[in-house]
Amino acid sequence: MPSVTDANPITAVGSAASAGPSGRRVVSIVGPTASGKTSLGIALAKALEQADGTPCEIVNADAYQMYRGMDIGTAKPTAAERAQVSHHLLDCMDPQDTMSVALFQQMARQCISQLQDRGVRPILVGGSGLYARAAIDDISFPPTDPQVRERLERQADEIGGQAMFDELQRRDPEAAEHMDPHNTRRTVRALEVIELTGRPYSSMLPRYRYVIPSVQIGLDMPREQLDERIDARTQQMRDEGFVDEVVRMRPRLGPTAARALGYQQIADYLDGLMSEDEAFADIAQHTKRLARKQMGWFGRDPRIHWLTAASEGLVERAVQIVHHADAGDYDAIDSQADEYVQHHLGQLHTTRLQARVQS
Structure with missing residues (x-):
């Protein structure tokens, strides 16, 4: 990021959202x-x-x-x-x-x-x-469903956290790439979001945008x-x-x-x-x-x-x-x-x- 003392600040090439007619941020x-x-x-x-x-x-x-x-x-x-x-x-x-x-x-x-x-x-x-x-x-803040969460948690108890993570890798490899396979709670949350929204969990992760x-x-x-x-x-x-x-x-x-x-x-x-x-x-x-x-x-x-x-x-x-x-x-x-x-x-x-x- 250029500092305010730079002689030649970067010229804008457009932004994802408009600041309105005033341009005030x-x-x-x-x-x-x-x-x-x-x-x-x-x-x-x-x-x-x-x-x-x-x-x-x-x-x-x-x-x-x-x-x-x-x-x-x-x-x-x-x-x-x-x-x-x-x-x-x-x-x-x-x-x-x-x-x-x-x-x-x-x-x-x-x-x-x-x-x-x-x-x-x-x-x-x-x-x-x-x-x-x-x-x-x-x-964005994806929805939750206690019944879906409880079912996935039972499934994790039955087949183990690694098997749940393998399922996440199959359904959303991008999300799995950035997650700890030993964090079963987060794996369950990701699978819950996928099931409730029909969208990859990775598509809802915070963006610096x-x-x-x-x-x-x-x-x-x-x-x-x-x-x-x-x-x-x-x-x-x-x-x-x-x-x-x-x-x-x-x-x-x-x-x-x-x-x-x-x-x-x-x-x-x-x-x-x-x-x-x-x-x-x-x-x-x-x-x-x-x-x-x-x-x-x-x-x-x-x-x-x-x-x-x-x-x-x-x-x-x-x-x-x-x-x-x-x-x-x-x-x-x-x-x-x-x-x-x-x-x-x-x-x-x-x-x-x-x-x-x-x-």
């Missing part, structure tokens, strides 16, 4: 927790509106910030931050409800469409990688600095009354909301299983582990334009990236992302990612 800001995505989203919305005269509004792409009342533990934008730029898909679910990626995809795409109809540029902000991709990428013309900006940060920010955020959660929030929310948390990082640790403290100090130390440790996983997830996507979070001129460079995307400068190479991801999983990918982080 949806912006998606991604990166690990505590890297400053919320702040950049607000600052970028203001800067783009000032530069283009086009209003921007933020669409939340964090799985747990959609739940009402889960404010401190999810680092939800504050009332003051929301007053600066309009936010959407915050506080839109009761904590007893079940949020899924498929449901979020419907909600996010409807929200994006409504904003674009009003002439507003949507800016997605969130660290939930699959949620961020589901909003703008070629990702925008269905909504977009540009992604990633925030990177040295590990030591990110760890310090996570420690500071965890202490801030404690100071702001996270324990009281868990006491208030605990009776109302459904099975999905209860998985939000930090809530179980505080519940364990309340139940006397650990001290308060131990609970918050465990939250910080798990948050750092989550940040590593997030970078691994986002690092696989070659379309992301990486910027150093603490660098001077961060907002200005983000604006330049968006303007290049609006002009179609990245379309040609973005359209090849699937091929690139499949064939460059080692040093070439790392080199390209590092080059873009430094750009």
Whole structure:
């Protein structure tokens, strides 16, 4: 991906989807927790509106910030931050409800469409990688059928996982080529999808291909600095009354909301299983582990334009990236992302990612 400082950016040769008459792309800001995505989203919305005269509004792409009342533990934008730029898909679910990626995809795409109809540029902000991709990428969520799944699981018990995988190789060799033959659960799921849809499972795997013309900006940060920010955020959660929030929310948390990082640790403290100090130390440790996983997830996507979070001129460079995307400068190479991801999983990918982080 060319950096915004390239003298001769790639000229677009067309894209799979139209960005509309304005050419304005949806912006998606991604990166690990505590890297400053919320702040950049607000600052970028203001800067783009000032530069283009086009209003921007933020669409939340964090799985747990959609739940009402889960404010401190999810680092939800504050009332003051929301007053600066309009936010959407915050506080839109009761904590007893079940949020899924498929449901979020419907909600996010409807929200994006409504904003674009009003002439507003949507800016997605969130660290939930699959949620961020589901909003703008070629990702479908095949149906399930408990009876079909149960029958296939019984069959796997009778004939063994390898025989089931052999059947998958016969029916969908492309899917089998990218799957672990020892993962019988995934093999069963693939065969279930094939039976329910009549289509190869491989045809429904996620693609690095925008269905909504977009540009992604990633925030990177040295590990030591990110760890310090996570420690500071965890202490801030404690100071702001996270324990009281868990006491208030605990009776109302459904099975999905209860998985939000930090809530179980505080519940364990309340139940006397650990001290308060131990609970918050465990939250910080798990948050750092989550940040590593997030970078691994986002690092696989070659379309992301990486910027150093603490660098001077961060907002200005983000604006330049968006303007290049609006002009179609990245379309040609973005359209090849699937091929690139499949064939460059080692040093070439790392080199390209590092080059873009430094750009």
